[in-house]
Amino acid sequence: MIDLNERFSEKRNFFNRLIFVYIFFGVLFLYLIYKTFSLQISSYSDYELASLENKTREFLVQPRRGIIYDRNGEIIVNNKPSYSMILDPENVDDINELIFEINKFVNLSDAEIKNINNIFPNKKKLNREVVLKRNLTTEEIAKFEVRNYRFPDIQIAERYSRENLYPYLFSHSIGYVGNLDEEKLQEILSSQNLESNETIFTYSNGFLNGKTGIEYIYDEKLRGLFGKKIYEVDASGRLLQEKQMTPAVAGEDIFTSLDLPSQKVAYDELNNRRGAVVAVDINDGSIVTYVSSPSFSVNKIANGLTQNEFDELINDDDKPFFDRAAQGRYSPASTIKPAIGLFGIYKDILDWEYTIQDPGFFILPEDGRIYRGWKKGGHGEINLKDAIIESSNTFFFSLAYQTEIEELRAHLSNFGFGKNVCDDCFMPDNGLLPSPRWKMNTHNFGWFKGDTVNVGVGQGYINATPIQLAYYSAFLATKGNINKFSFVQDSKNANKNIFNLKNITNIDWDNIHESMIGVIESPKGTAGRLRSLKDYVIAAKSGTVELVSTETKEDYQIIRETEGKRDHAIIIAFAPMPNPKYAISVVIENGESGGSVAGPVAVAVLNSLVKND
Amino acid sequence: MINFKNFIKDKIYIDLYLFFSITLLSIMGLVFLYSASQGNIETIIKQSFFVIFGLFLMLIVSQPDPDFYKNNSAIFLIFSLVLVLVTLFFGKEVNGARRWLDLGFFTLQTSEIIKVALPVFLAAYLYDKSLPINLLNTFTTLFLILLIVNLVRIQPDLGTSLVILIAGLYILFLAGLSWRFIGISSGIFILSLPFIWNNFLEPFQRQRILTLLDPNADPFGSGWNITQSKIAIGSGGLQGKGYQMGSQAHLDFLPETETDFIFSVIAEEFGFIGVCILLSIFLFILLRCLYLAFDARDRFCRLTIGGLSLLFLSTVFINLSMVVGIIPVVGMPLPFISKGGSSLLSFYIAFGIIISMATHKKLMQK
Numbered sequence: 001m002i003d004l005n006e007r008f009s010e011k012r013n014f015f016n017r018l019i020f021v022y023i024f025f026g027v028l029f030l031y032l033i034y035k036t037f038s039l040q041i042s043s044y045s046d047y048e049l050a051s052l053e054n055k056t057r058e059f060l061v062q063p064r065r066g067i068i069y070d071r072n073g074e075i076i077v078n079n080k081p082s083y084s085m086i087l088d089p090e091n092v093d094d095i096n097e098l099i100f101e102i103n104k105f106v107n108l109s110d111a112e113i114k115n116i117n118n119i120f121p122n123k124k125k126l127n128r129e130v131v132l133k134r135n136l137t138t139e140e141i142a143k144f145e146v147r148n149y150r151f152p153d154i155q156i157a158e159r160y161s162r163e164n165l166y167p168y169l170f171s172h173s174i175g176y177v178g179n180l181d182e183e184k185l186q187e188i189l190s191s192q193n194l195e196s197n198e199t200i201f202t203y204s205n206g207f208l209n210g211k212t213g214i215e216y217i218y219d220e221k222l223r224g225l226f227g228k229k230i231y232e233v234d235a236s237g238r239l240l241q242e243k244q245m246t247p248a249v250a251g252e253d254i255f256t257s258l259d260l261p262s263q264k265v266a267y268d269e270l271n272n273r274r275g276a277v278v279a280v281d282i283n284d285g286s287i288v289t290y291v292s293s294p295s296f297s298v299n300k301i302a303n304g305l306t307q308n309e310f311d312e313l314i315n316d317d318d319k320p321f322f323d324r325a326a327q328g329r330y331s332p333a334s335t336i337k338p339a340i341g342l343f344g345i346y347k348d349i350l351d352w353e354y355t356i357q358d359p360g361f362f363i364l365p366e367d368g369r370i371y372r373g374w375k376k377g378g379h380g381e382i383n384l385k386d387a388i389i390e391s392s393n394t395f396f397f398s399l400a401y402q403t404e405i406e407e408l409r410a411h412l413s414n415f416g417f418g419k420n421v422c423d424d425c426f427m428p429d430n431g432l433l434p435s436p437r438w439k440m441n442t443h444n445f446g447w448f449k450g451d452t453v454n455v456g457v458g459q460g461y462i463n464a465t466p467i468q469l470a471y472y473s474a475f476l477a478t479k480g481n482i483n484k485f486s487f488v489q490d491s492k493n494a495n496k497n498i499f500n501l502k503n504i505t506n507i508d509w510d511n512i513h514e515s516m517i518g519v520i521e522s523p524k525g526t527a528g529r530l531r532s533l534k535d536y537v538i539a540a541k542s543g544t545v546e547l548v549s550t551e552t553k554e555d556y557q558i559i560r561e562t563e564g565k566r567d568h569a570i571i572i573a574f575a576p577m578p579n580p581k582y583a584i585s586v587v588i589e590n591g592e593s594g595g596s597v598a599g600p601v602a603v604a605v606l607n608s609l610v611k612n613d
Numbered sequence: 614m615i616n617f618k619n620f621i622k623d624k625i626y627i628d629l630y631l632f633f634s635i636t637l638l639s640i641m642g643l644v645f646l647y648s649a650s651q652g653n654i655e656t657i658i659k660q661s662f663f664v665i666f667g668l669f670l671m672l673i674v675s676q677p678d679p680d681f682y683k684n685n686s687a688i689f690l691i692f693s694l695v696l697v698l699v700t701l702f703f704g705k706e707v708n709g710a711r712r713w714l715d716l717g718f719f720t721l722q723t724s725e726i727i728k729v730a731l732p733v734f735l736a737a738y739l740y741d742k743s744l745p746i747n748l749l750n751t752f753t754t755l756f757l758i759l760l761i762v763n764l765v766r767i768q769p770d771l772g773t774s775l776v777i778l779i780a781g782l783y784i785l786f787l788a789g790l791s792w793r794f795i796g797i798s799s800g801i802f803i804l805s806l807p808f809i810w811n812n813f814l815e816p817f818q819r820q821r822i823l824t825l826l827d828p829n830a831d832p833f834g835s836g837w838n839i840t841q842s843k844i845a846i847g848s849g850g851l852q853g854k855g856y857q858m859g860s861q862a863h864l865d866f867l868p869e870t871e872t873d874f875i876f877s878v879i880a881e882e883f884g885f886i887g888v889c890i891l892l893s894i895f896l897f898i899l900l901r902c903l904y905l906a907f908d909a910r911d912r913f914c915r916l917t918i919g920g921l922s923l924l925f926l927s928t929v930f931i932n933l934s935m936v937v938g939i940i941p942v943v944g945m946p947l948p949f950i951s952k953g954g955s956s957l958l959s960f961y962i963a964f965g966i967i968i969s970m971a972t973h974k975k976l977m978q979k
Contacts, residue, residue: 010744010789010912017787018906018919022899025926032930033892035937039847040885047847054844055860235841235865 056243057233060189060199063224065162065208066251068174068215070260071288076170077215080163082204083141085132088153089124099132101150105143108133127239134159134204159204167297169263172323173290173487174256175213175426176298179206192226200229202248208302212323213426214256214487224251256487257286262608266291269601275588276324278470279605282574282583285474285483287422289584289605290467292324326428329463330587332417333543334391334526334594335572336458338476338512341384343411344399346503352511355383362397366449371397372551374544388515388541391526393457400456405447408455409435414480414499416471417464422485431468434461459546469572469585475499476516477539477574477583479509513539517577519595527571527595533603536610539580540573540602542594566590569597575606582609626675626972630901635671635949635964638894639664642950648857649870649878649952656871656952663954667961674965678973682966683913686730686737693730696723697764704768712768722955724765724773729963731761732780732924736916739788746789754785771818772944776931780924787919821941838874839938841866846880846937853884871952873944876936895929905971914970921963928960 039047068077085106092098099113108116116132123130132154136144141156148154162177164170180188182196185207189196199207209223210216227248232240266277270293279289296313305313313320322328344350360378362371373379373393379386387395400408413419418433432438436447439461454460464472467485474482480499516539519525527542545568550556560566569591574583584602591597643661650656682689696714700723704711713720735754742750758781765774786795810819824836845861854860859881861867870878880888902922909915925948932947934940946956 007912011915013744013789014787014912014915014919015907017789018903021783021786021919021923022903025930028930028934029892029896032933032937032939033889035939036846036880036888037885039843039937040849040880040888041851043847044850047844048850050844051848051861054841054866055864232860233864240864 055232055234057231057237057239058195058197059229059231060194060197061227061229061246061248062199062202062207063226063248064160064202064250065177065224066218066222067253068222069253069255070258070263071256071286072260073255074260075165076256076258076260077162077164077174079160079203081158082134082161083136083156084134084159084204085136085144086155086157087130087132088155089120089130090127091153092124095120098151102132102154105147106133106136106140126237128198135161160202161204162208162299162302164298164302166260166263167299168295169260169267169291170213170258171295171298171320172292172325172426173213173258173287174298175215176211176301177208177215178211178302180209184209188223189226194226194228197228205302214254214424216426217424218254218488222251222254225249254488257281257288257489258290258487259288259609259612261612262289262605263291265608266601266605267293267295269604270588272318273588273591274318274324275586275591275598275601276328276466277584277586277601277605278325278466279582279584279609280470280474280485282474282477282482282580284489285485286489287467287485287487288582288609290325290487292322292326292328294318294320296320323426324587324589325466326422326425328465328587328589329429329431330466330469330568330570331460331463331543331545332458332469332472333545333568333570334393334458335469335472335541335543335570335585336412336455336462337388337391337396338516338541339412339415339472340396340399340408340456341388341515342504342508342512343403343408344384345508346411347403347407348503349399349402350384352384352508355381356395356398358382358387358392358394360394362394362401362453364401364450364453369450371450371453385511385515385518386524388512389518389522389526390524391519391542396456397453400453401449403452403456405436405452405455408452409433412455412462415475416468417462421468421471423490424486424488425467428467429465431464432461458543466585466587469570469587470583473572473574473585474583476512476572477580479506513577516541516573527599529596530599530603533600534575534607536575537577538573538575538603538606539577540571540599542599543570543572544568544592544594545570547590560592563590567592570594571598571602573599573602573606576610581613582606625672626969627672628675628901628905628968628971631898631905631964631968632668632671634894634898634901635961636668638898638949639668641891641894644856645875645879645950646871646952648859648882649862649875651863652857659954660952660957663957667958670958671961671965671968674962675968675972677969679910679914679917679970682733682917682969683737683740686734689730690727690734693723693727694761694764696721697727697761699723701764701768710768710770712770719954722773722953724768724770724777725955725959727761727765728773728777728780728924729921729959729966731758731777732784732920733917733966735781735784736788736913736920739784740911740913740916742788744789745791746785748794751785751790751794754781758782758785766813769815770944771815772931775943776924776928776945779927780920783923784916784920787916818941821943824941838868838942841868842874842877842936843938845874845877849881849884849887851884851886853880853882853887856882858882872946873932873942873951874936875951876933876947879950899926902967905967909970910974918967918970921967924963925960 064079067075070076099108099116102108112133116130120130144156186196210219225248227246229242230244232243234240262279266289270277270291272294275293277289277291280287300309358378358380360373360376378394379390379392382392382395412433418431420428420430422428439445439447451460455462471485482497517537519540520527520530520538527540547567548559548565550559569588571594572585574580584605586598586602588598643657643664646660647657700711700714705713705715705720712722712724714723758778762774762778765777824839841861845867859878861881862870862878867874867877879891899922902918906915906918909918928945928948932945935942935945946953948960
């Protein structure tokens, strides 16, 4: 049927076509091998990495936060262990049955049960622990322990919470921790070259960072370094086994100069009145006492307040959150007089022999306006020393009248007015040291001579924070040889600001000290009441901050019906004389009398400090 | 011993090259499958049974004279067509696809049978037609091919229907389809591609093709399989991670490790070296088939050997191209390696027929 020729050509045709197909596929096969080669050899490292990333999951391990000590080595802030009931979900099928069993002896609230039901399916799928209940009581732990043989998948695990052992004493100095926001977390992690990941928490309330005070300022030291744990996982994300672990590095402990006994005394003495106490060791400017009153519990803030508790705090008229010590602005009032006196000596306006007649008021020559002293009839003929002891306003009105405001301003700035005096305080206010330019900018008014006269008695525009007043006090105590203040002493910052004015001699300084001793010890002194409260010598200067200017005592009696309009009581002091070690400032809002209201608080705190040395 | 060897040579029709290389491939397949199935003994026992049974079946199928297949090809085709139709109505539905006939002891994927029966029938139909094949025969053949391809496609089983289409077209091409017809029909095909895209492809099939173009666009959706497969292959490197050490396969990142993606497991655990060894065995089998086709006794044998070996080649090629990401995921096993009895048996039968065609010589030629 088919002849040989035709058969031969058919065969050749077939072979050609078959080889054509084979060559076609041969080329495709070469491409396939090239493709495999490029995957396995050329891009090997990329795919090896991808495979590694696929099968491992990294967990961050939260570091333990540093402990905060006072200057005597007493722990102030610690990490308190709390206990949580933790379930390994892998072998649990019916969570509701388990909850029912547990509920027989450890009460789970409806909210807790709802939460467990919500998270359980996913946690089981991924083989992650389920927290059944936090903050177990010892009774609950005991109840569980006797039954634990029935619950092989449940264990009691230790978690920490940040605890201030004296939650009200250090609210404003040490401050509190709170939850870390996402942005800050990213910043912390990227500083450690880590990525945001699931975290194995050491603290029962998650990520922490300092929000205020020392907890905030020293957050980086206290925080420590995150560790990491690497687990092998399968495609569904289930944890299989731990592969590698870099332990977290605990934060550094912080040793502050705060002194627990004096802190307690200051807190008790203030007794929830609005006010502040700041005391320092004048040798290095270390802050030993720092209380703003009224206070609040930092532990409640750090571990969760109810909305009601929070509203109560935020709406409290006494503003417990407000740090009066670093942010409260008060007129220095009469406490400024030693500094003004020193300015008179420095400018050769007066010497220690110089006297004036004090009729009880000063008349400004420019406009005849009358500036009154506190004592009706005045102090008679008076020199600088007595003017400080008796707190003659007229003397300082007339002295200030003879000064140039810009020069006076520069002088007062040395004493700490109008500037930051603390290295590690949380958001300190700089107070106000007014200048003509400031007045023009703020009040759109030129500077009057009367404004300068007011500065002479620490009234008017000038104001300062308690910590600035403490600095001023320390400045006087050390004769102008003082460190910037700090809670934590760091050797690299320990350089003294030495104040040196040619015209002010050691004798002048001694006279100032003597005058300030006289404030308490002299029969005429404004704070004589304090004499019996201590058995060593204190130099002090009291002040009474007029909030409303009144002509007569009768007028003031009307004003003081409203508590918020009463004068602030204020005092600065240093002791023990003649070789002072501590300087202090006390402000009590609407306390009326610097000498007899703020004074006893200052003496009590100094007693505690001096006696415990 | 010599007597025994001669006895085998005289009484049993066998091509030792193909027999040994296929046996080797089957054993390697079992070894790979053990790892790919994560040490599932049941799977291995089942697969071993199919391998032993399949090798025996291959030996039996190679005994009859090629004329037996030539004369009965229509019966085989009709029989397998009936099976496909029965499957379409009474088949077992798995994941929305009706591809399997439950025979009690074994679920048969009927498209695997017709995949072999069609090329044999077409070879028998076309071997005595004069060259070039006229239009009538061409269209008759094409109609038959497309009918069967569509019956399989609606199961739906795109992979197998594609292989059937390709195998049918090979026979037509090898039998001497005119170049003019090829040129014109290719042109029409290309022009009708958009129509096919819109009317013949299921949405998920379209998605697979799109995914291929840019697997990173949707790495956790349909791109997941390709991405994970590439990671598995790529991370194998030159030497591989070691037997049963493939993390991609053993931690479930890789899908379908026992079937479609078994090559990725091999590449991950044995590296480029392992891949080259495996591919050279496939290559050896294909080159042996090419030689046997040249050496075959008549046109029917040549066409059958050519068609069936190209069927095998295409299956291997589609599977490999799929797992390295050259073509979309279509669901195609790697012959003799992947799990699955029907596919395994169909290739043993196909090679049995090839051996029969190659070993039976006409007396006049001897």
